[in-house]
Amino acid sequence: MRADTVAAAKKSSRPVVLRSTAEFARHIGLARTTVSRVLNQQPGLRPKTIERVQRALAETGFTPNAHAVHLKGKRTAMIGICMEDLATPPAVRKLAALQRLLRSRGIASLIEVYTPGVGRDVVRHFQSLRVEAVVFIGHFLRDEIEARLTELTRQGTPHLVIDQFGLKGANTVALDRAAGMELVVNHLLDLGHRSFGSLGITKGPPSRIDRQTGIQAALRARGLDPAACIVSVDHLHERSNDFEYGRLLAGSLVGLAERPTAFLGYNDEIAIGALRGFQEAGLRVPRDVSVTGFNNQEICGMTSPALTTVDQSIEDTVATAAEILLGQLGAAPTAKPIVRTIAPALVVRESTGPVRA
Amino acid sequence: MRADTVAAAKKSSRPVVLRSTAEFARHIGLARTTVSRVLNQQPGLRPKTIERVQRALAETGFTPNAHAVHLKGKRTAMIGICMEDLATPPAVRKLAALQRLLRSRGIASLIEVYTPGVGRDVVRHFQSLRVEAVVFIGHFLRDEIEARLTELTRQGTPHLVIDQFGLKGANTVALDRAAGMELVVNHLLDLGHRSFGSLGITKGPPSRIDRQTGIQAALRARGLDPAACIVSVDHLHERSNDFEYGRLLAGSLVGLAERPTAFLGYNDEIAIGALRGFQEAGLRVPRDVSVTGFNNQEICGMTSPALTTVDQSIEDTVATAAEILLGQLGAAPTAKPIVRTIAPALVVRESTGPVRA
DNA sequence: CCTTGCGGCGGACACGTGTCCGCGAGAATC
DNA sequence: GATTCTCGCGGACACGTGTCCGCCGCAAGG
Incomplete structure (x- = not known):
């Protein structure tokens, strides 16, 4: 037989x-x-x-x-990762690094994009699969995300939020964006700039508020009035975080009667778009205007001129995140939320220069 | 009680x-x-x-x-996705689009990076979770990937390979890269170019061979000898697919005695790096040399000059992929592998121009 | 030949769920 | 008040696995 x-x-x-x-x-x-x-x-x-x-x-x-x-009780060795989207390069880099690190520890990653509205289902699905932890990468609607975190805590599932700072009761790892913008503004102040144009940093969600806080702190520290020296036409174009938005903004800023001498980009894409926009209008960077980015993506070294920007230190972020996560896996739930801040670094390239006399 | x-x-x-x-x-x-x-x-x-x-x-x-x-027999509604890496933007875009499409059909995505060597474990893990299909996005070692596909088929798990063409017995969706390069070369021939420089397209894995095939076909169709009109210094620098490699190549190409008038980039990153490299050497694009990319990433419209490149039509690719996948889910395994080719499109911008007399 | 021990067999149970089915409590109907 | 109906209860089984335990065939040793 x-x-x-x-x-x-x-x-x-x-x-x-x-x-x-x-x-x-x-x-x-x-x-x-x-x-x-x-x-x-x-x-x-x-x-x-x-x-x-x-x-x-x-x-x-x-x-x-x-x-x-x-079902027999062996650990699932899976964690769930909620991404704001998969279109933001730094977020994807964090995802990639985290996934690799966890993989090397034998932990598999379940990845979903957390769209507002269906987010609840995503986390529920993770829960039903009995993942050992849930990670959020990016920025989310405050109320919604806090509701998710409450649900997770109630079920005893550890969590970690990467990038979004200031959520109540959340374990968090985030870049100190305010400090990043302080670095930028101080650099520009040293170059003699006193009037600044916003490239997508006004109003809006926490990721922008943080940046504003840093800018204002830097200006006040030198005795300047933020309200008086920042110009914004952000509202003139439909908001997005891509190149084209930056290009359009630059187009609108060029003709301003009292045109600022330096422009602060929300991210590298917008800054690079603005670079192009200014050049299309016949301005030269940094001779006529200075432009800064945020994130220090690889492309920043390749544009003409190469872009001055803020480095995120993704390695630090992910290493810290992994440390927190792995520490939570076996252990009992912590009473106080763990909050870690990552220090940014200014990368000076060619897109910023002294004010022309 | x-x-x-x-x-x-x-x-x-x-x-x-x-x-x-x-x-x-x-x-x-x-x-x-x-x-x-x-x-x-x-x-x-x-x-x-x-x-x-x-x-x-x-x-x-x-x-x-x-x-x-x-365990009780309900479908798992999960598919496994093996990524070559998470550092190639077009691949990530495909991943994002596919994940979104499957999500809307109620299917969750398990995502892993398939590193040569541990790849076997990754696929085994998918199998043990009884995923309903396994998707590969990117280019992999031929022997290894074919072994994985055999394993999957033996266990009755449907599969799909996105991007890598010509695998034996594999269901495939891939861009016709040869056709893409034909479009590029014809465009340059029309502009009067007769000598071409390689920016990372010589030798190597299938993704480069495909491009070479297209180039050679286009040249031969006009009675030109590929061997005679293509120059390569690709081997002079350590191979990678990033901006810096392109910049280094440009540096080495500038001083050539018989410098070509047009340069064919393996991808947008290398082409943009070369743009920078040529400009650093004092050349003007496209006045002195023409440069082309591949993939049509967003950044291509923002560089100075904006980059002429080939569009991948990621939407087509992913839509086709989803169609094949969803068709396979309920059905019996197909006898013959399904192979679909996606047509590329040339996007002419500013980095290509007529040969100077 | 009998004893001993090694190594594989196979029955049993538990894990959490979906599903079936007989049971019974309570309400509605005549 | 007797009958019928509604709806929740709770026991049972199966899914595939890990683990325990008693059993037994077989070979080695006396």
Whole structure:
């Protein structure tokens, strides 16, 4: 009987699909329990038997059902990652680095984009899969995200928010964006600039507020009035965070009666778009105007002129995030939320220069 | 008794973690089967009871264990996606689009980076989770990937390869890269160019071979000898696909005795890097040399000069991919592999111009 | 030949769920 | 008040696995 099944399987070029340890064991003529022992490295088996099972495992490609295994109490070794989107390069870089780090620890990543509205379903799905933690990367609607965090905490699932600062009760790792903008503004002040144009930094969500805070702090520290020296036409064009928005803004800023001498970009894309916009209008950077970005993406070194910007230190962020996450996995839930701040660094290139006399 | 547990839970600010339908049912004073019926929308229940369960569901955040559910035979509604890396923007865009499309069909995406060597484990893990299909995005080692596909087929798991063309027995969706390069070369030939410089297209893996095929076809069609009119110094610098490699190449190409008049970029990054490199050397684009990219990333419209490149039509690719995938899910395995080719489009901008007389 | 021990067999249970089915309490109907 | 109907209860089974445990065939040692 057993010999028959083996022979039959070997003859047919398309062997039977094996979907359970029982089927697999029958296929190779052993008991289910014996196979299970090999899979779980239990002692008391002949080396010959172990090797026999393992070869068959490799040949057939059989894999034990993870769902059943987890049901028996083994850890799922999965975490859920909620992304604001997959279109923001720095966020994707964080995702990539985090995924790699967790992978090396044997943890798989379930990745979903958290769209406002269906976000609840996404987190519920993670919960139902009994992930060991949920990570949020990016910026989300405050109320919505806090509701998700409450749900997670109630079910005892650890969480971590990367990038978004100031959420109540949230474990957080975020760049100190205010400090980043302080660096930028101080650099420009040192170059003699006293009037600044906004490239998408006014009003809006926390990621912009943080930047404003930094700008204002830097100006006040030198005795300047933020309201008086910042100009914004951000509202003139439909808001987005891409190149084109920056280009349009530059177009609108060029003709201003009291045109600022330096322009502060919300991110590198907008700044690069503005670079193009200013050049299209016949201005030269940094001779006529200075422009700064934020994030220090690779492209910043390749534009003409190369872009002065703020580096995020993604490695630090992700390393810190992983440390927090791994620390939470086995342990009991922490009472106080863990909050870590990452220090930014100014990268001076060619797009900023002294004010022309 | 039952009233007690409810009251106790309501009193303590940290309610008990509910990890099974049984616990949840006890918590709200109902039978497990009743809760199960609500969850699975079975008839024969009073609206009042249904509402009572659903409110408790929302309040406690309880979620039935997906592993147990799948074990009972319900579909997992998950697919596995293997990425070559998360650093190639067009690949990430495909990932994002595909993930979104599948999400809207109720299918979750498990995403892993397939590093050569540990790739086997990744696919095995997908298999053990009984994903409904496995997708590969990017270019992989031929032998390794074909081994993975064989394993998948043997276990009856549908697959799809996006981007990599010509794998034996593989369901494939890929851009016709050869056709893309033909468009580029024809465009340059029309502008009078007869000598071409390689920016990272010589030798190497399939993604480069495809491009070479297209270039050679275009040249031969006009009676030119590819070997005679293509110059390459690709080997002079350590290979990578980023801006810096392009910049270095340009630096080495500038001083050539018989410097070509047009340069063909493997991708946009290398082309943009070359743009910068040529400009640093004092050349003007496109007056002195023409440069082309590949992929049509957003940045191409913002460089100075804006980059002539080939558009991938990612929407087409992903739509086709989703169509194939969704078609495979319920159905029986197809005998013949499905192969679809996506047509590229030339996008002419400012980085290409007529040869100077 | 009998004893001993090794190593594989196979039955049993639990994990959390969906589903079926018989039961019974309470309400509605006559 | 007796009958019928409604609807929730709770026992049972199966899904695939890990683990425990008693059993037994077989070979080695006395």
